[in-house]
Amino acid sequence: MRFESFLRSIPLAVLGIAWAANVSAQERFSLFVPSAQPTVERLVKLAKIQDNDFVVDLGSGDGRIVLTAARSNPKVRGWGVDINENLVRQSNEEAKKQGVADRVQFYHRNVFDADIREVTVINMWLFPELMRLLRPKILAEARPGTRVLTHLFDMGSWQADEWDKEGGSGVGLWIVPARVEGYWTWQTALNGANFTHDAIMEQRFQMVEGITRAGNRRGVFQNVRLRGEDLAFSLEMTLDGVGLTRHEFAGKVNGDTIKGTVKVALPDGKNVDLPWAARRSTSTAHFRPTGVESK
Numbered sequence: 001m002r003f004e005s006f007l008r009s010i011p012l013a014v015l016g017i018a019w020a021a022n023v024s025a026q027e028r029f030s031l032f033v034p035s036a037q038p039t040v041e042r043l044v045k046l047a048k049i050q051d052n053d054f055v056v057d058l059g060s061g062d063g064r065i066v067l068t069a070a071r072s073n074p075k076v077r078g079w080g081v082d083i084n085e086n087l088v089r090q091s092n093e094e095a096k097k098q099g100v101a102d103r104v105q106f107y108h109r110n111v112f113d114a115d116i117r118e119v120t121v122i123n124m125w126l127f128p129e130l131m132r133l134l135r136p137k138i139l140a141e142a143r144p145g146t147r148v149l150t151h152l153f154d155m156g157s158w159q160a161d162e163w164d165k166e167g168g169s170g171v172g173l174w175i176v177p178a179r180v181e182g183y184w185t186w187q188t189a190l191n192g193a194n195f196t197h198d199a200i201m202e203q204r205f206q207m208v209e210g211i212t213r214a215g216n217r218r219g220v221f222q223n224v225r226l227r228g229e230d231l232a233f234s235l236e237m238t239l240d241g242v243g244l245t246r247h248e249f250a251g252k253v254n255g256d257t258i259k260g261t262v263k264v265a266l267p268d269g270k271n272v273d274l275p276w277a278a279r280r281s282t283s284t285a286h287f288r289p290t291g292v293e294s295k
Helices: 012-024 037-047 064-072 085-097 128-141
Strands: 054-058 077-082 104-108 121-124 147-151 162-164 171-175 182-190 193-204 207-214 217-227 230-239 243-254 257-265 271-281
Touching (some): 037 064, 037 147, 037 162, 054 064, 064 077, 064 104, 064 121, 085 104, 121 128, 207 230
Parallel strands (some): 054 121, 077 104, 121 147
Antiparallel strands (some): 147 171, 162 171, 182 193, 182 271, 193 207, 207 217, 257 271
C-alpha cells in the first residue's frame, strides 16, 4: 500500500538516490505513500472477497486495504504488518474507530517474518525488488489457491492470472499454484484391462507441461490448466486393446496426491467417467526400455 503518487511527485534524481539506498541497505523497505481509495476498492474487488477470507497486507501502511476488505464483508478477518511502528499504532486505532478491531489487527513486524501459512488473500505494494524477494516466501509458505494482489508492479517472471487496467493503472491477481513438478502414477480400467500411467510433470509457477506412458504407449498432456489446487488437462493416446482414446482429467492437488475424475472418449463413440487418483513417486517406470518390437 505504498509508492503510488510518489512516482509522480518526486524528482527522478531523488528517486534514484532513494532507490540506490534501498538496494545497498541490508534492511529492504518501501517508502509509504497512501494508496488512493479507488485503487484499494479495485484490489478488494479483484480479490473477490468471500465469507471467512483471511486478508493480510505486507507493508500495510495506514491499514486501509485490510480495513476496506473487513468493511466489505462482516465475516472477513485480517491483519497487516509494517516496519513503521507509528503507522501500526495509527492503523490499530483506526480499526477501533471503524468497529472492526475484533477482526483486524496490525503488527510492528518485518514482512519477511510474517506467518502467511493460513491466509487466503495477500496484498502487497512495495518496491519491485522487495516484492521479488518475497516471491519465494509466498510460493513456499502460502497455501495453494491463496490470492496475491498488487498494484502497478508485477512479480517478475511469475505471470499474473488476471491483470486489470481499467482504472488507469494496473492491479494484478496471482493464484499460488500447487506443486506438481515430478513423477506421478495412476491406474485406469478400460474394456476390462488395467492401464498404469507413469507420468512426468514439469512446472514453472502455474505453467505446467506433462507426458505419460501406459505400457509402451506414450502421450503428451494438452490444455494443461493449474489454478491453485485445481489441475485439469486432456490427453489423446492409443491404448493397446482399446484404440485411440481421449482423456479429460480434472482433480484437486493435495500434497502428494491428486484426486478427481477422468472422462474417457472411446473409439466407438462412448464416454466413460472414472475416478482418478494419482500419487507422487520418487522414481518412475517411464524410462524403462521400450524395445524395437514396441509400437
